[in-house]
Amino acid sequence: MMKDIIKEKYGIQIRQLSVYQRYQCFQTPNSFFLIIPVSHFSQSELTELYYMSQYLQEQSDPYVCVFILTKEGELTFKHEDKTFALLKAALPALNRSFSVGAELAEFHRKGRGFPYEVKEAGRIGQWKDLWGKRVDQLESFWMQKIRMSPLEPFEKKMIESFPYYSGLAENAIQYLVDTELDDNPQAEDSGTICHQRMERNTWSEESLIRIPGDWVFDHASRDISEYMRSTYLYHRDDLLNNGFQFLQEYEQITPLSSFSKRLFYSRLLFPLHYFETVESYYISPDSEKHFYEEQLDYILADCGRYEQFLQTCHDMMNVGSAQVFVPPVTWLGKGNSS
Template sequence: MKGVIKEKFGIQVRQLSVYQTYECFQTPNSFFLIIPVSQFSEAELTELYYMSQYLQEQSDPYVSVFIFTKDGELTFEHEGKSYALLKAVPPVTNRSFSVGAELAEFHRKGRGFPYEVKDAGRIGQWKDLWGKRIDQLEAFWQQKIQMPPHEPFDKKMIESFPYYLGLSENAVQYLVDTELDDKPQVTDSGTICHQRMERNTWSPESLIRIPADWVFDHAARDLAEYMRHTFLYHREDLLNQGFHFLQEYEQITPLSSFSKRLMYSRLLFPLHYFETVEGYYISSETEKHYYEENLDSILADSGRYEQFLNIGEELMNMKSGEVFVPSVTWLGKGTVK
């Protein structure tokens, strides 16, 4: 890799290290990230390039930007895979900041992106994307039922899928009702978001914005995924701080009822269940144990997740006498394990 970077960019690399999941290196004045991009089409990568350029023009101090090869290419090849080289300011640690306020400001800038986004766009597509995912897993579930004997993971998936199918269909219906009953406001226009906004996407150690993590979507995507990740992996923070993250966000950008309902529909959709089941069946034998543990944790937490959804709905309605987020009446009726 060092040799390829010297050849393609004329940059001498002394030592490669790791930042989050990406290889990286430093020169006296700059910090570089080596990003795998084989999963992107050329059109999608070009859109991400323009987004990063735009945010740099908006004086976002943490955005990383694409560096072209000597031949004027966005990508380079190494051992049969495509990569891009991104340049950023060196990471700053121990910086105190509010994730909610920082994300609201990032979304505010992203809404001003002046070009049409097609390949990296997800806005307005949730219903179709969720529908395809539901249909695929339901067809797979039907096959599994007909194919005994089953591994322990198969049995758990077979038994749990009808519940998560019901939750998924509720999410789709909630989304459809939101789009029929409510009107988007100015702040509901598309913006630069993340594929998955997690707790560690932005932290004092990882403030760099990486275009390979982005999609163009409604801001509710990031808000919902951050809350979901907090529930799944940082339960103590959720208990101690509640929905403080949303309050920080709303100090910069108040959320419309449309935003809140969109966010709630996304939390209703059990993406964590789908990703775990799908991940298990496409993983190698050595990786399967991770997905087995994940599924056990999700199933044990199903009652608490319903409780989390109920509390979220109550808190989002609390500020107003008006019901912003209609309740899903059957949630929380079961026992909390």
């Protein structure tokens, strides 16, 4: 039992286990604890995340989780052949009104001061190689499928749609390369603590807690673009009603440099939602495949509107500026093959 392991390893008596987001959790009178699976992390990456959480706590971030060491001074413990870590935070503040844009800008501002080198959890300067590898892997898989007789509707749709999304991905990679050649990073473009995937529900009034297991060290535009992508894909009414309020709130704390704006746009150009859906379909059990089938249908039906979203983001990045910070991608909105 998890309760017995926690008592043995940490000396903490648990009354009741519950769930917070996707993690097991419990409370004591003064603290909130999360039990997070960490088998997919190397020990050196966990150590980096440990120091990041300690650093943010020192910066008086009221919502950050910190790792609790076992009685033996270990970062992790084993349970049923899996590795876990115990994290501690202040009790969640419920129904607190806040600005996600301003909160994220402040989080990034603090994270830029992290004084140690980050290797395992670092993603700075790696987008081009990671994206290229992803495209190459799916292209190789796509070519295998072309030679077969696709029986599944999902595979047929993937075969037909891949050339379009591969082309969009290549545009994103070229846009990134041009940005790094043509523009110069500013002080606010230095690396900071980011999220592996900053989505609309990563921070909400019920979930302001910062969880180190979700972090990487990267350029701030990673979080900004993924938050905008998630809002567009799954909370479109909010985008229609509030426009680009999130970006405006962020820039009130930290104005985006032209380099930041171009990185933001290159990341939105890369169709990560398409790649993740196709990849997830093939690694998921049969019981979950239907979800990704529906997800792919949604993405394919929406691709024209996604191009319009990209054009709107492009226009927003250049509003109020005498010069064009973010060059256009001229073919967007002129039809596509999917």
